[in-house]
Amino acid sequence: QTQIAGQSLDISQMDANVIEQIHQMGGLQLVMPQAFAETDCGALADTGRNVVEFNLTGESVELPIMGGKTYNAMTFSGQVPGPTLRVTQGDVVQMTLTIPDDEVTGHGNDMHASQMTALAFDSVNPGETSQYCYIAESAGVFKYHCSGVHLIGMDQHVFSGMYGIAIVDPANGYKKLMVEKTSGSGELDRQFYDADALEFQLQFNQLYLNEDGNYDAGAMFKHHNSATVVNGIQFGYVPNMLHNILLKGDANKNIFVAQPWNGLELEHMQSQLMYVENDQHVRLFIENHGNEPLYFHIVGEILDRVTQGNRVQSAATETWLLGGSQNMIVDLVFD
Ligand SMILES: [Cu+2]
CATH class of the missing domain: 2.60.40.420 (Cupredoxins -  blue copper proteins)
Structure with missing residues (x-):
């Protein structure tokens, strides 16, 4: 019988140099399970489904905060939250993320409505554009958020403002x-x-x-x-x-x-x-x-x-x- 208990890792108490061991292994890569949904925009457009374009930019901006100060925000399209995507269940979403030349970092976009790992889209470098497509299969509200640069810094990017929602309306409409x-x-x-x-x-x-x-x-x-x-x-x-x-x-x-x-x-x-x-x-x-x-x-x-x-x-x-x-x-x- 296994019980999970809270633990803290005190590196100073360890007899192995963890960082050195990771270094000798050639580094660590975060492994995530892959999804098998179709993401090819051409193939999905050929299905005859309604295609909805969702165009975003990834931009760092300064925003006002309490006390008359500002904070360093990261945004989708310059706003917090990012633009809201609204589609009908079964639509194809064609998401395009563009990172301006002068942006200080790359950004990604993990759309929970897509039911795909963030690594399928990965991240986009400054000065570049990337696109992916998916079928909004389930009705409801679904978060989308920056996935950082190859998943690194995801927490910083999300808590700095890179989040929004997709509203997927039910195929048969809402109920009275x-x-x-x-x-x-x-x-x-x-x-x-x-x-x-x-x-x-x-x-x-x-x-x-x-x-x-x-x-x-x-x-x-x-x-x-x-x-x-x-x-x-x-x-x-x-x-x-x-x-x-x-x-x-x-x-x-x-x-x-x-x-x-x-x-x-x-x-x-x-x-x-x-x-x-x-x-x-x-x-x-x-x-x-x-x-x-x-x-x-x-x-x-x-x-x-x-x-x-x-x-x-x-x-x-x-x-x-x-x-x-x-x-x-x-x-x-x-x-
Ligand atoms: Cu980001």
Whole structure:
């Protein structure tokens, strides 16, 4: 009987020089199982399936952070999260990643919707372009993320901003939402809402930064995050000028010092309010990109339906837990 126990490796206590042994073996290479899906774009285009192009660049940029500082971000197409890909189950995705000449490092792209190892695509050097194709076989929400340079530095690239999602809509569409209501007579009323819904996406992650705004791997391994970000934004729920105009009629009312981007000119870096109506079907696409658990709860509400992989996981739950690289679709009606 085997039990797995936590261990730490103290190299100073070892009688063998591990690094020297690795050196004498000619180095180590990370071995990953290979996948056997068709990835040839020509062959997949010939299947008659709908082909959706997904063009990305890999770019390092400086982004603002709390306290009026900036951090060194890595991005897909200059934004965090990267662009959202939306396709229908069965479509062929034609993903092209271009790394500009002046980019400081290569980048990869591991799309979980492809069901293929990141090594099938591997990484792209500055000044180069690479492409691969796959069939989006399963419906649901799927993370994509930079896979570093031949998988090296993957943690740095992802935690620095290189992540996004693919939403694969079910081939037969979404199902209408059923919400049970008590009637007072002891009978339950079933209310049905059309499958069409007002949709939002929420992508969660952590930042692990040192004082200079660079990624800190030591802090990541210790889970000492410097910030939690939702759709790339810290404290997005703290009012900014745009929120104040909409809610208070005055841009300068209700300003919190914690909000680093109050100004209207920074609208593209600010959070936006999510306006929904009572008795309206709302659909949230949610992905946890980070290495902390996400306990998703809406204050004063119940999640009417939680779906993963086009299968209903729960109805009328207060909170749903997402581990790292896990997703869900929440359908709910605010009432
Ligand atoms: Cu990268």
